Amino acid sequence: MxxxxxxxxxxxxxxxxxxxxxxxxxxKTLAEEGKDVLALDRDENKIRQALDYASEAMVVxxxxxxxxxxxxxxxxxxxxxxxxxxxxxxILTTLNVISLGIRRVISKAVSYExxxxxxxxxxxxxxxxxxxxVRLAHRLxxxxxxxxxSLSNDIDISELKMTHRLSGQTVLESNLRxxxxxxxxxxxxxxxxxxxxxxxxxxxxxxxxxxxGNRENIHNLEVFLGG
Numbered sequence: 704m705x706x707x708x709x710x711x712x713x714x715x716x717x718x719x720x721x722x723x724x725x726x727x728x729x730x731k732t733l734a735e736e737g738k739d740v741l742a743l744d745r746d747e748n749k750i751r752q753a754l755d756y757a758s759e760a761m762v763v764x765x766x767x768x769x770x771x772x773x774x775x776x777x778x779x780x781x782x783x784x785x786x787x788x789x790x791x792x793x794i795l796t797t798l799n800v801i802s803l804g805i806r807r808v809i810s811k812a813v814s815y816e817x818x819x820x821x822x823x824x825x826x827x828x829x830x831x832x833x834x835x836x837v838r839l840a841h842r843l844x845x846x847x848x849x850x851x852x853s854l855s856n857d858i859d860i861s862e863l864k865m866t867h868r869l870s871g872q873t874v875l876e877s878n879l880r881x882x883x884x885x886x887x888x889x890x891x892x893x894x895x896x897x898x899x900x901x902x903x904x905x906x907x908x909x910x911x912x913x914x915x916g917n918r919e920n921i922h923n924l925e926v927f928l929g930g
Contacts, residue, residue: 715738715739715780716738716739716740716741716758716759716778716779716780717730717733717738717739717740717741717779717780717781717782717783718740718741718743718776718779718781718782718783718800718805719733719740719741719742719743719782719783719785720743720744720766720776720782720783720784720785720786720796720800721743721744721784721785721786721811722742722743722744722746722749722750722752722753722785723785723786723787725785725787725811725831726742726744726783726785726811727749727752727753729783729785730742730753730756730757731756734756734757734758735756739758739759740756740757740758740759741757741758741759741760741761741774741775741776741779742757742759742760742761743760743761743763743766743771743774743776744762744763745762745763745764746762747762750762759775761774766792766795766796766799767799768799768802768803771796771799771800771803772803776800776803776805777803777804777805779805780805780806780807781805781806781807781808781809782800782805782807782808782809783808783809783810783811784796784797784800784808784809784810784811784826785811786811787811787812787813787817787831788813790813790814790817793810793811793812793817793821794817794820794821794824797810797821797824797826798824801824801825801826807827808825808826808827809826809827809828809829810826810827810828810829811828811829811830811831812828812829812830813830813832818830857917857918858915858916858917858918859915859916859917859918859921860888860913860914860915861913861914861921861925862911862912862913863911863912863913863914863921863924863925863928864909864910864911864928865906865907865908865909865910865911865912865928866908866928866929867908868927868928869906869928870906870907870908871905871906871907872905872906873902873903873904873905873906874887874900874901874902874903874904874906875902875903877906879914879924883916883920883921883923883924883927884916884917884920885914885915885916885917885920885921885924886914886915886916887900887912887913887914888900888913888914888915889912889913890904890906890910890911890912890913891910891911891912892907892910
């Protein structure tokens with residue numbers, strides 16, 4: 704087993720099991736955000752790379768309950784199982800992690816059927832490839848949508864590019880909540896982002912606004928901005 708240069712008390716640690724493209728990007732981003740990360744993988748090369756950012760990194764050749772416990776996985780608040788393609792390993796590893804009493808277990812799935820099984824045993828499920836494809840599709844068909852997140856079947860969060868239609872108007876004057884039924888949760892102006900948006904905040908062409916609301920309402924705002 705390899706361990707990092709940095710010792711951690713294992714409090715508020717994110718456990719990441721599987722350092723493929725998704726898992727390694729996730730672990731590195733969490734580390735860059737100042738979070739302690741316990742990284743596990745059977746590939747020694749991937750673990751060597753993880754030593755640059757993870758609080759703890761170990762090579763594991765088995766993902767049974769005893770091995771996971773020896774690695775200290777039970778001390779993590781959140782564990783993300785990033786083993787999507789090996790479905791049987793994904794399900795068994797998730798089950799073993801859940802049996803250790805982890806507060807929050809998130810598992811990557813590559814199919815709906817796999818996701819259903821993971822949900823049945825108590826994990827939250829993410830579909831990275833599917834979600835990225837949906838977000839890309841929205842950006843391709845909606846030129847003014849810069850980013851897109853679906854919260855449910857009806858509620859979305861979208862980042863829209865501000866156009867001349869509202870340039871120079873304040874939040875109060877534009878009255879987007881009443882006209883379109885959306886709420887502004889962030890605004891980027893001159894590469895500076897703020898969530899402190901008051902009624903006197905002024906929109907400028909080229910600004911980016913992040914709104915939350917009903918999918919149809921956001922679409923209607925997008926159409927308006929393009930008019």
